[in-house]
Amino acid sequence: MPAEMKRRALDALDELPAGEIICHGDFHPGNVLLSDRGPILIDWTGATRGDPTADFARTRLMLQVGELPPGVPAAIRALAAVGRRTLWKLYERNYRRASSIRLDLVDRWTIVVAANRLTEAVESERSALLGTVHKLAG
Numbered sequence: 001m002p003a004e005m006k007r008r009a010l011d012a013l014d015e016l017p018a019g020e021i022i023c024h025g026d027f028h029p030g031n032v033l034l035s036d037r038g039p040i041l042i043d044w045t046g047a048t049r050g051d052p053t054a055d056f057a058r059t060r061l062m063l064q065v066g067e068l069p070p071g072v073p074a075a076i077r078a079l080a081a082v083g084r085r086t087l088w089k090l091y092e093r094n095y096r097r098a099s100s101i102r103l104d105l106v107d108r109w110t111i112v113v114a115a116n117r118l119t120e121a122v123e124s125e126r127s128a129l130l131g132t133v134h135k136l137a138g
Helices: 003-014 052-065 074-098 103-118 123-137
Strands: 021-023 032-035 038-041 048-050
Touching: 003 103, 003 123, 021 052, 048 052, 052 074, 052 103, 052 123, 103 123
Parallel strands: none
Antiparallel strands: 021 048, 032 038
């Protein structure tokens, strides 16, 4: 990440609340299993304690720019685009009902989570992530 973008992301982080809520850290359709009792969220290896708005922002970001694994058939990729939009609408509506998320902080948290995602070195997402940081950080 260019040094100026890194500085802006760190500046944004300094101004955001730390939070004390358990956050999943990697919520996406692949981490949801459907069972007879309803959906079950799996893969809590990235769980942290923090501001739930950060978790919300990461989910939004991943549904916008996250890449499917290599080798996924074109038909599944096409369905994923529709599924992501549908999942996002359901997730956002239900999350906002169940939580007192601070919508005024979502874009600022998105700068931070996009910068963090860049450290994961998913090359196919790099351009979109840099664009997100640039757009939101000014």
